[in-house]
Amino acid sequence: MNLKPFATIGLMLALACIETYGQDKVACWDRLELSFKHEAQGNPFDVPLEATFTCKGTRINVEGFYDGEDTYRVRFMPTKAGTWRYTLSSPAKELDGKTGTFEAVPATGSNHGMVETDGEHAFRYADGTRYYPFGTTSYAWLHMSKEVQEETLQTLAQTGFNKIRMCVFPKSYNLVKEEPALYPFEIKGITKDKKGNEVKVWDYERFNPAYFQHLETCIGRLGQLGMEVDLILFHPYDKGRWGFDAMPEETNIRYIHYLVNRLGAFRNVWWSMANEWDYVKAKTVDDWKTLARAVVQADPYRHLCSIHGSTATYFDYGMPEFTHVSVQDEAPVFTPSAAALLRQIFHKPVICDEVGYEGNLASRWGRLNPQQMLFYITNGLMGGIYVMHGECYQEGNDPIFWAQGGKLKGESWKRIGFLRQLLEAMPNPLQMADINRDLKTSTAGDGYYFVYLGKEITDYWRFNLPAKNASYGKLGAGRKFKVDVINLWDMTVETCPTVFETGKAADYRVEDVKQRGVRLPCAPYLLLRVTEVQTAG
């Protein structure tokens, strides 16, 4: 019984005959799951099931789904604390009219809610905590052997990543040939293609709940690791092997609804309509727009949503369905100013989800050296966008992390946690302080700068900052600063003992009153953190 000790008499009476369908207490942004038994006549996936949740003026409608074994579920993620009441409606009598309540309690610990955009160029959790995406990619790790799956999760647990990009459907590619243990649809039969290979014929009317249960387990475990899941709904790496890249339009929509109904209540899910959308030959630009609209219409929570193309291929990211820009492109990360260019064009956050992978492949997209990977990530951050990691080391028959998971073998991933800490300590997201004029200095607010020297190797930095400080107040005289010399590769921070004092701006620049500077190690990838020193009075 989901009665609570302090429920009113009236409520007690109303609920007296109600069975327990789910938990009676759920933290905000956690998941309530209700389950119901119903033996369907005909296709159980065709039974409509809706639920309305209300709490103090908020009303959210969600759809339930069939999860096999005569079980229907409704999942719900409470968006605020309080008593939520729900009512089911369905043409199926056993499901219709069920009501209940549960208590949403405030989130605690590492639960900061869903990640959202901040309305400008960055992200934050629903509770206001900043979220700076540091992600990697492992497209099909969840379709590998159980051992590799476990190894992947153990690997991720040791990293500083807070985002992973992965596919719902299995992947067939040059270096990825594994057959998944489970399939998303029931098999109707087996046929042969022109070459005589066996091809499964799917019953697109009937999903395989076990496939999606496994996906959910993976998403749940990633959530426990603090990772957002940038879930790829469609991709081109199939080409007749399973046919999931070329399903009928009706099936695509049906699949989207089933997926969103199952996963909408997972707070760490993002929708990525596609990986390399333009390589999916069976879909047009208009198809992608239709599918994106279908996702957003089905999702009452408005999870982050974008679409990813092949190298330097930009979709119409102005579409309101897309909360952010997700691209594969190196050009924006060659320099901070190129990154800033993207930030200026799109009035949404920008994620470079692919700028090449650290690795040793023969293909040039998979052979960045680790320093270059980190350099690209840092350039993007300085320009005010976000750049994801990826790794492709091919060693014998070991899984390659980029698609199969397993172990990370490279070097750049080890610096991610360090970089993330630097960002999370900032008062505001980064942007160029004096766009197009100072190509090295980014600002995180009044009195908080990063100067990135990149590949420049020098033994001295004369203290100097732009007078312009983005939309913050101009930098003037009499301000005191300290400088931390950060070696991003070695992950060291050394604070220069000098306290600098700004003079008056001259010709757009501000220097130290005594023209002092900082002695530097002759090393690349130095980041200078220049922050105001609070002085008494």
Next chain:
Amino acid sequence: MNLKPFATIGLMLALACIETYGQDKVACWDRLELSFKHEAQGNPFDVPLEATFTCKGTRINVEGFYDGEDTYRVRFMPTKAGTWRYTLSSPAKELDGKTGTFEAVPATGSNHGMVETDGEHAFRYADGTRYYPFGTTSYAWLHMSKEVQEETLQTLAQTGFNKIRMCVFPKSYNLVKEEPALYPFEIKGITKDKKGNEVKVWDYERFNPAYFQHLETCIGRLGQLGMEVDLILFHPYDKGRWGFDAMPEETNIRYIHYLVNRLGAFRNVWWSMANEWDYVKAKTVDDWKTLARAVVQADPYRHLCSIHGSTATYFDYGMPEFTHVSVQDEAPVFTPSAAALLRQIFHKPVICDEVGYEGNLASRWGRLNPQQMLFYITNGLMGGIYVMHGECYQEGNDPIFWAQGGKLKGESWKRIGFLRQLLEAMPNPLQMADINRDLKTSTAGDGYYFVYLGKEITDYWRFNLPAKNASYGKLGAGRKFKVDVINLWDMTVETCPTVFETGKAADYRVEDVKQRGVRLPCAPYLLLRVTEVQTAG
């Protein structure tokens, strides 16, 4: 009488009583001008006057305008050869029902028609001839003294420019204080502002035809020089001096209609909604959208149309009203790959209408050195966008070209014609051959490349090209090439005597079968033109 010798009897009868209103023969894309007398009751600018032109299934409606002294005019630009028939309609009896015909003959000589986009990333004239914009800016030259105006036109005649950016309204700025000889509206009275300065009170209901006649003379003379006029409808450089940046919405629309009705038939006019739109404090983003729609709705020919913001400020260029992107931004021209980034994002041509000006001003936007100006222009071209020149040398009381016109005093403008010839000789517009991977090589088609060395100073270039050639076929073995070493600063072309022959592609690159190369002068700004040699058989 506009009767033609071979007119049919019927037509002769129909036209027997018709007076001559305009020319009876006009080349395509030239201008027919009809004029009519009518003494208006009330405000003569309020008399509606429409004309319908038809020719072999084509029907174009234009509006006439009042041009002072009881004269109404209708201007029309025939878009195809043939006999055009027109009919006027107006509530004013003297104007209503007038009909006539004229003969549009094929364009000849330098008349290639209006400039349009090619539906992708570049421009062409209406007759299909390629148009590569090479422009400069002189915002208010037409509001300077007659001597300066003449000097400006003489200066432009000596350059390779084919585009100029200029304002309809006069400009008030730090370095530009001249009062124009004419005003766009009649003066209703004089008042004083808070500081006691005289401020004119405009009669926004009554335009000053002389002002617009002068504008037309200027546009016509620029047209004779082969120059497209990127006409700026609004700008922020006013701030209470005349008030044209803050007119009532109704006046803005009225002004747009009057301007488009007068100028629509000038084939060399482009509409630029604004210069630095975001600095115009009296207008919101939505206001700009409304005004852009008003321009496009009023313009039956669909002249090129865009809007220009302050540094690195991007409007929503996806709007269908905008035929191309017009921006002020240096970031895209720092490298060809940054330029290419803009090309990839916008599915329209991109013009950087301001990347700083060559000059000697104290302000950093006006102190590029000439090599840097040319470097920026070249970087943009290599990446597949178009970058405009500008010049700001302040010498005594001489006019400064960027706003006042007069003489060009710099060095970069002298290279524009040379650069333009290089482009006009290409088979197709440029784009990066192997985007993000080869940062120096642009392609103009199969067997036609430019390799830009920029600031690199080297004595040798080993022949090598990317195997990938944008969307053209891949480069393979057995192709023969010659290399022209072009010094963009010195404007010299030297052809290397070696005929190179490509070997098989290896690791994405193609070299000469004998690994030969080209000896280079140790000079910056070298452009290598690598073109296929046609061999017999």
